[in-house]
Amino acid sequence: MPSTQRGQAYKLGSGRWGLRYYDAHGVRQRKSPFPSKSAALTYYRDVVEPVLRGEPAPKPELTFAEFVRLYVDRHATEVRPRTIATLTERLRHAERRFGDVTLHELERMVDEIAGWQAKQPSGIRYGRVQALRQTLEAAVRWGYISTNPAKLAGRNRQPAPRPIRAFTRTEVDAIAVELSPTYAPLPAFAAATGLRPEEWQALERRDIDRRAAVLSVRRTVSSGEVVELGKTNRSRRQVPLSPRALDAVDALPPRLDTPLLFPSPATGVLNLNNFRNRVWIPAIEASGVRPPARIYDLRSTFASNALAAGITVFELARVMGTSVEMIERHYGALLDGSGASMASRLGAFEAEQARVEERARTGGE
Numbered sequence: 001m002p003s004t005q006r007g008q009a010y011k012l013g014s015g016r017w018g019l020r021y022y023d024a025h026g027v028r029q030r031k032s033p034f035p036s037k038s039a040a041l042t043y044y045r046d047v048v049e050p051v052l053r054g055e056p057a058p059k060p061e062l063t064f065a066e067f068v069r070l071y072v073d074r075h076a077t078e079v080r081p082r083t084i085a086t087l088t089e090r091l092r093h094a095e096r097r098f099g100d101v102t103l104h105e106l107e108r109m110v111d112e113i114a115g116w117q118a119k120q121p122s123g124i125r126y127g128r129v130q131a132l133r134q135t136l137e138a139a140v141r142w143g144y145i146s147t148n149p150a151k152l153a154g155r156n157r158q159p160a161p162r163p164i165r166a167f168t169r170t171e172v173d174a175i176a177v178e179l180s181p182t183y184a185p186l187p188a189f190a191a192a193t194g195l196r197p198e199e200w201q202a203l204e205r206r207d208i209d210r211r212a213a214v215l216s217v218r219r220t221v222s223s224g225e226v227v228e229l230g231k232t233n234r235s236r237r238q239v240p241l242s243p244r245a246l247d248a249v250d251a252l253p254p255r256l257d258t259p260l261l262f263p264s265p266a267t268g269v270l271n272l273n274n275f276r277n278r279v280w281i282p283a284i285e286a287s288g289v290r291p292p293a294r295i296y297d298l299r300s301t302f303a304s305n306a307l308a309a310g311i312t313v314f315e316l317a318r319v320m321g322t323s324v325e326m327i328e329r330h331y332g333a334l335l336d337g338s339g340a341s342m343a344s345r346l347g348a349f350e351a352e353q354a355r356v357e358e359r360a361r362t363g364g365e
Contacts, residue, residue, distance in 0.1 A: 103139055202260075
C-alpha cells in the first residue's frame with residue numbers, strides 16, 4: 001500500500017459522494033454514501049486513517065437516547081425479557097432529561113446528573129440511578145466515553161431492606177386450611193424449600209427426587225412463560241427436602257393432566273397475580289394471620305428457620321440461589337442475633353475436639 005494514500009472521494013449522483021481507499025492489506029475498499037465530498041474525506045481522516053496507523057477507530061458520536069437503544073439491544077441477548085422491561089422503564093426517566101445530549105456532553109454534566117438524582121422519589125431513586133450508572137458504565141467499557149459521570153455524581157445508596165416477615169408454623173398451617181386441596185400443601189412446601197414464587201410455579205414432578213430427598217430447580221417463570229435456566233445460572237441448583245417438605249409433596253393430589261406441582265385451574269402455569277388476588281389474600285383474611293403476609297414471605301420464613309437451625313450463610317446462599325451479600329443485607333438482623341447459637345456450636349465442637357485428643361493421648365482408654 002502506498003504510504004502517500006489519502007483516499008479518493010467520488011460522485012454517486014443526486015448530490016451524494018462515495019469514498020475509495022486501500023485497507024491495511026492493500027485491498028481496495030469503498031464506503032458510501034456521504035452527503036458531500038468533504039464529509040467523505042473527513043470520514044477517511046477521522047475513521048480510516050487511525051485504523052491504518054494501528055489505532056482504534058473512534059466511536060461515532062451518539063446521544064444518550066441512541067446509546068440506550070444500543071445498550072438495551074445488546075443486553076437483551078443475555079438476560080430475561082422481564083429484566084429488559086424493568087431496565088427500559090427505569091431508563092425512561094433519565095432519557096426524558098438527557099436523551100438529546102451526546103455522550104461526550106453528558107460526560108461533563110456531573111452536576112446536572114447529581115441534581116437529577118436528588119429529585120428522584122426516595123422509594124424508587126435507587127433503581128433509576130442504578131440503571132443510569134449501569135448504562136453509562138457500558139459506554140465506558142465500549143469506548144464511547146472515558147469516565148462515568150453518574151458515578152462521579154455521588155453514591156447511590158440502597159434503600160433499607162423491607163422488614164423480614166417470617167411465618168410461624170401455626171400460621172402456615174392456618175393459611176393451608178383455607179386453601180383448596182391443590183394449593184393447601186403450597187405454604188408448607190414453599191416455607192420448607194425457600195423457592196422463589198417463579199421457581200415453584202415452574203416446578204414439575206420430575207424435578208423431585210423422593211429417594212434422595214432433593215429437588216432440582218431447572219426452570220423459572222418470566223413474563224408468564226417458562227424459561228429454562230442455564231447451567232451456569234446461580235439459580236439452577238439442588239435444594240434438600242426436609243421431612244416437612246416431603247410431607248407437603250406427598251399431600252399433593254395425584255394428577256395425570258399436568259406435570260406441574262402447582263398448576264393453574266386450567267392445568268397450565270399459574271398466574272401469580274390472579275392467585276394472589278383470588279386465592280392468597282382471601283385465605284389470609286380467613287385464616288386470621290396478621291398482615292402483611294406476602295407470598296414471598298414464605299421464602300423469608302425458610303431463610304429465618306435455616307439461620308436459626310445453624311445453617312451457614314454460605315450454605316443458605318447456595319440453597320436459595322442467591323449471593324452471600326444478599327443474605328447478609330436482607331437477613332442481617334437475624335445474623336446479628338445468632339451469636340449465642342454460634343457460641344454454643346463452637347463450644348460443642350471444641351469439647352468434641354478435646355475428647356478426641358484425650359482419647360488419642362490415652363490410647364482409647
